[in-house]
Amino acid sequence: MLHHISSSGEPAIMLKLDFSKAFDTVNWTFLFSLLSDRGFPSNFITWIESVVTTASSAILIDGVLGTAFKHKRGLRQGDPLSPYLFILVVDVLAKMLQAAATSFDVSLSSKLLFPFQIFQYADDTLIFASVKGASLRTLAVVLNLFSAVSGLTINHDKSAFIPLNLPPDIVNLVQSTLGFAPTFLPITYLGMPLSARSPTKTCFMPLLDKIRKRLDGWKGRLLSRAGRLQLCKSVISAIPIYFMSCFKLPAWFIKSIEKIMRSFIWSSGDDNKRGVALISWRLLCSPKDYGGWGLPDLKLKNLAMLLRWWWRLYSEEASIWKSTATLLFSRRNVSIPPLRWVTQGSFFWRFMLSVRYLFQMSTNWQVGNATRPLLWFDNWGIGTLCSLFNHEKDNLPGFCNMSLVQAFHNLPSLLPQPHTLLHCTLLLSLQNLTLSSSPDVLRWRWEPSGIFSTSSAYNMMITAGRVKSNFLSVWSFKTTPTIQLFTFLWFRNRLLTQDRLLRWNCITTFGCSLCNSQVVETPMHLFFTCSFAKDIWQHLHRLRSLPLPLLQDDCYDTFVHTINAASGGRNRAIVYVTSAAWWLWKERNARTFRGERHSTKTILHEILSCVRICFRSF
Numbered sequence: 033m034l035h036h037i038s039s040s041g042e043p044a045i046m047l048k049l050d051f052s053k054a055f056d057t058v059n060w061t062f063l064f065s066l067l068s069d070r071g072f073p074s075n076f077i078t079w080i081e082s083v084v085t086t087a088s089s090a091i092l093i094d095g096v097l098g099t100a101f102k103h104k105r106g107l108r109q110g111d112p113l114s115p116y117l118f119i120l121v122v123d124v125l126a127k128m129l130q131a132a133a134t135s136f137d138v139s140l141s142s143k144l145l146f147p148f149q150i151f152q153y154a155d156d157t158l159i160f161a162s163v164k165g166a167s168l169r170t171l172a173v174v175l176n177l178f179s180a181v182s183g184l185t186i187n188h189d190k191s192a193f194i195p196l197n198l199p200p201d202i203v204n205l206v207q208s209t210l211g212f213a214p215t216f217l218p219i220t221y222l223g224m225p226l227s228a229r230s231p232t233k234t235c236f237m238p239l240l241d242k243i244r245k246r247l248d249g250w251k252g253r254l255l256s257r258a259g260r261l262q263l264c265k266s267v268i269s270a271i272p273i274y275f276m277s278c279f280k281l282p283a284w285f286i287k288s289i290e291k292i293m294r295s296f297i298w299s300s301g302d303d304n305k306r307g308v309a310l311i312s313w314r315l316l317c318s319p320k321d322y323g324g325w326g327l328p329d330l331k332l333k334n335l336a337m338l339l340r341w342w343w344r345l346y347s348e349e350a351s352i353w354k355s356t357a358t359l360l361f362s363r364r365n366v367s368i369p370p371l372r373w374v375t376q377g378s379f380f381w382r383f384m385l386s387v388r389y390l391f392q393m394s395t396n397w398q399v400g401n402a403t404r405p406l407l408w409f410d411n412w413g414i415g416t417l418c419s420l421f422n423h424e425k426d427n428l429p430g431f432c433n434m435s436l437v438q439a440f441h442n443l444p445s446l447l448p449q450p451h452t453l454l455h456c457t458l459l460l461s462l463q464n465l466t467l468s469s470s471p472d473v474l475r476w477r478w479e480p481s482g483i484f485s486t487s488s489a490y491n492m493m494i495t496a497g498r499v500k501s502n503f504l505s506v507w508s509f510k511t512t513p514t515i516q517l518f519t520f521l522w523f524r525n526r527l528l529t530q531d532r533l534l535r536w537n538c539i540t541t542f543g544c545s546l547c548n549s550q551v552v553e554t555p556m557h558l559f560f561t562c563s564f565a566k567d568i569w570q571h572l573h574r575l576r577s578l579p580l581p582l583l584q585d586d587c588y589d590t591f592v593h594t595i596n597a598a599s600g601g602r603n604r605a606i607v608y609v610t611s612a613a614w615w616l617w618k619e620r621n622a623r624t625f626r627g628e629r630h631s632t633k634t635i636l637h638e639i640l641s642c643v644r645i646c647f648r649s650f
Contacts (some may be wrong), residue, residue, distance in 0.1 A: 038228035059183030200557030230379035258513035323501030336489035343484035346387035400470035510650035554642035
């Protein structure tokens, strides 16, 4: 709406209203009369009256609770019913503006499409109004009259108007007529930057600052890598969700967030240390079933949330969003707009158009009366023709915007001779089509119910082109998250053992710190063939009947053969083997980096304690 007014060049204002103590000042007499006029049953009105009028308050003075006094107006704060009652009250303002537009001399430009347009979210009110003719005076009278009858007083200090295509002299006229101070775009509304143009870099910087501030208290090394990963999943990646639902995030912004999370995961958020990324970012963002760590991919999450707007455009019959979008971007009741509209519309509409083909690919029409699907752009049985026969678009001049029902009745007689492959495909598909009197239903292909969900859209995109992992899912192991992450790296040979460090020329000397032998430390040696490790496995075999490692070519195959040979159950063996490997790795690091040495008995005690904790937890 804001973009439409700004680009039309028509003078208008956007009025941002703030009601003083909104919920506390609603006039009860007005409210109950409103409910009666709206047709609510008398019993229901009596119930509402008993809920609203029995409210009381008491003042706490120096720790002493004073005498309670009854309220004379207003709605209960925190009552789940109060927002609905408040919306009913404010809806009267919208009705008054509509009545004033038709009853008084309110001029209307063909470009502006409306004299007044009101948007309401809870107690936040936004009004778009023309400034031509008597519009300003009418708006001022309606606002004063509404305040008088409803009890909602407008706070002139917090309210403001945003001039749109207005010269300075008209801005002064609006200020003197309405009594509100002017402010200019961009502004913040409901926590979002509001502007007629695409958001700039400065609009996203506060969000990055918020993420960095959130990390400030988490940069201690007391957090394990599993804990840091969980914080990135549940907190950091959730901060931009609100923005992602309305904006297509720029690439630099997504990369900045990913850089922050990468640093936090691999180097504890220490900006002075880069850290070593043991797996690629793509693998880290892959689903767990596909061999990844399940961290959300922000770019794909953003696209999935934008797809919801297309679903709402089709599925919601009576919503302000759909009526506004239809008014501004559609000249008739058709499906997805034609290709020539790609460069038109607001930045938000262009964001939507960027995921249009993805939506078309993911939906199909259950054809009824065939009035809603488009012949060329929608999937009504054989796939979208625009993707199957885009190179033959010129062979259907004037037919691309034709609805399916029009094509069903008229296309065979309009197609030129001789028929091309496209023509034959169309004719055959239309002949097999059966129309009925029932309405067309749009179905989402990635949900059994056919109803869109953001999670299914994200899963569809994140799994595309990926193959499920052949490794055992470490995330199903009944161990701690820290051991699960360690096991993931262990299975994929991503631990920083000496053989890898030598290949990278990071070290020049080698030797096993556990058995003090002058051999290159490899995962197989460290966890299975080292004399210290063998001693641990021998003790576990004697004390807990764990089978001795059945050595194979690598650690993963050795692990699989060992747990399969266990007599006490596979899950039990998994806990023992992964716990033993984890404490061998910790002992190796303690000896290598801190010069600390622990006996076999101590390590065995730690392993058994870890196993007991896992068994009690799961």
